[in-house]
Amino acid sequence: MTLITRFAPSPTGLLHLGSVRTAASAHARARAAGGRFLLRMEDIDQARCRPHFAAAIREDLRWLGLLWDGDVRVQSEHFSDYRAALDSLRARRLVYPCFCSRADIARAAAAPHGAEEVYPGTCRCLPPAEAARRVAAGQPHAWRLDLARAMPDTPLFVDDEAQGQIRCDPLSFGDVVLARRDTPASYHLAATHDDALQGVSLVVRGEDLRPAAHLHRLLQHLMGWPAPRYAHVALKLGADGRRLAKRDHAATVRALREAGVAPGKVVARALA
Ligand code: GLU
Numbered sequence: 001m002t003l004i005t006r007f008a009p010s011p012t013g014l015l016h017l018g019s020v021r022t023a024a025s026a027h028a029r030a031r032a033a034g035g036r037f038l039l040r041m042e043d044i045d046q047a048r049c050r051p052h053f054a055a056a057i058r059e060d061l062r063w064l065g066l067l068w069d070g071d072v073r074v075q076s077e078h079f080s081d082y083r084a085a086l087d088s089l090r091a092r093r094l095v096y097p098c099f100c101s102r103a104d105i106a107r108a109a110a111a112p113h114g115a116e117e118v119y120p121g122t123c124r125c126l127p128p129a130e131a132a133r134r135v136a137a138g139q140p141h142a143w144r145l146d147l148a149r150a151m152p153d154t155p156l157f158v159d160d161e162a163q164g165q166i167r168c169d170p171l172s173f174g175d176v177v178l179a180r181r182d183t184p185a186s187y188h189l190a191a192t193h194d195d196a197l198q199g200v201s202l203v204v205r206g207e208d209l210r211p212a213a214h215l216h217r218l219l220q221h222l223m224g225w226p227a228p229r230y231a232h233v234a235l236k237l238g239a240d241g242r243r244l245a246k247r248d249h250a251a252t253v254r255a256l257r258e259a260g261v262a263p264g265k266v267v268a269r270a271l272a
Contacts, residue, residue, distance in 0.1 A: 003035030013246030082185030
């Protein structure tokens with residue numbers, strides 16, 4: 001089987017050494033195996049993504065020699081695909097509409113231990129007829145996964161390159177949003193859909209997304225999509241020991257290029 005990896009940046013800023021590390025790792029694995037390396041623009045959040053960042057990312061990758069195979073998949077051009085996946089989950093009542101505002105959720109979930117916000121399930125308990133009436137009336141709503149209904153009876157496993165077969169446990173996500181009020185997809189649904197569509201067999205990404213693999217494995221199961229293997233890359237830290245962020249201009253490919261650093265050196269620095 002051909003190894004297929006991908007780099008899937010969200011074009012909300014310039015490429016920096018942290019993302020170069022992920023891209024270079026995915027690229028190297030594909031090339032070493034005679035496989036394919038794909039590029040995908042995860043630009044469903046139209047409020048934060050900018051076309052000029054998408055163009056800059058492509059240009060920087062070319063300059064770095066991290067050339068991708070085939071066409072770039074641009075998620076904002078495929079909202080109907082994600083809508084169809086959501087419709088399939090809706091038809092099986094695995095998602096429900098949530099009418100809560102951000103403020104409602106923050107109030108209900110205010111947890112003294114400061115845990116990640118987990119939705120308390122308020123709208124899960126709405127009578128189906130009332131939920132359907134409010135949707136039909138055009139009340140703004142998101143779609144949430146009904147995690148209790150979605151969990152299979154037999155365990156699932158996440159195939160993690162470093163950790164082996166890990167029991168899939170997405171419960172920390174709670175009833176996660178799969179489609180927002182203003183966007184017909186969330187990152188989780190769109191990324192999982194596209195990994196399946198594009199035949200990605202090895203998902204290489206930052207280790208901050210390690211927990212997401214559990215939720216993604218569940219979505220793959222629910223949608224009948226193949227389960228790829230996951231390789232999580234250690235996050236690149238700045239000189240201050242903090243994770244590099246898009247605002248750290250000095251660590252962007254642009255800044256390094258302008259400072260006269262050669263492309264190979266930039267990749268080596270990202271991987272170091
Ligand atoms: N679009 C995500 C990001 O830029 C990466 C998602 C993924 O690799 O699955 O952070």
